[in-house]
Structure formats: structure tokens, C-alpha cells
Amino acid sequence: MEEKLIVRELLNEVLRKNLEFPLKPLKPKEAKLLSNSILEKTGSSISDRSLRNFVKNAIVDSKDGRLPSEDSLGILFRHIQEDSISRNNEEKLINYQAWINYKKKFKEKRPIFAIFPNSSC
Numbered sequence: 001m002e003e004k005l006i007v008r009e010l011l012n013e014v015l016r017k018n019l020e021f022p023l024k025p026l027k028p029k030e031a032k033l034l035s036n037s038i039l040e041k042t043g044s045s046i047s048d049r050s051l052r053n054f055v056k057n058a059i060v061d062s063k064d065g066r067l068p069s070e071d072s073l074g075i076l077f078r079h080i081q082e083d084s085i086s087r088n089n090e091e092k093l094i095n096y097q098a099w100i101n102y103k104k105k106f107k108e109k110r111p112i113f114a115i116f117p118n119s120s121c
């Protein structure tokens with residue numbers, strides 16, 4: 001559940017930065033624009049359909065919603081950081097590390113008990 005909150009926040013940041021609106025379902029044209037922007041800025045691609053599914057799953061509160069891969073999450077994080085790299089064998093490792101760094105930053109910014117105020121942590 002915590003990971004889904006982090007993914008939701010990352011997608012919210014991506015949409016605010018690129019499309020200038022908060023997390024909400026993407027229209028096909030918006031997803032295509034975002035997909036193109038990601039490719040231009042990072043050299044990595046995420047399909048418009050995948051982006052629509054990522055956002056849809058982040059919005060819906062269900063336990064069976066699938067999260068994006070760590071590679072995709074790293075690409076999204078690099079996109080908001082405008083961190084471009086050339087394509088090479090280390091790209092997946094760089095994407096993974098970018099995602100881990102984002103997750104760590106999120107946890108430092110918002111302790112887990114702040115996310116779930118009614119918990120007995």
C-alpha cells in the first residue's frame with residue numbers, strides 16, 4: 001500500500017510538471033503528448049497506453065491494481081528531473097536507482113505514520 005502512495009505521488013508530479021494538472025485519468029491525446037515528452041527528455045520510452053494504465057491504477061483504490069515496473073518508475077523520475085542518459089546496457093540499472101532514490105526521498109519527506117494517521121505506529 002505504501003508503494004502505491006509513492007507511485008501516486010510520482011505520477012502526480014509528472015502530470016503537474018508536463019500537463020499542468022493534478023493526477024486524473026489521461027485522455028489518449030494527453031497520454032501521447034506525455035509519452036513523446038518522456039522519450040525526448042530521457043531517451044527512454046513508455047507507451048501512451050501504459051501511461052494511461054499507470055494513472056488509472058494509481059487513482060483506483062484496489063489491491064489488485066498493478067504497479068509500473070521499477071524501470072518505468074525510474075524513467076518517470078528521470079523525466080521530472082530532466083535527467084537524460086544515452087541508451088546503453090546500464091540504462092535499466094540507472095532507472096532502478098532513480099526509482100529507489102525517489103522512494104527514499106518520499107519516505108524522508110513523509111514518514112509512514114504521517115501517511116496513515118490512524119495507525120498505531
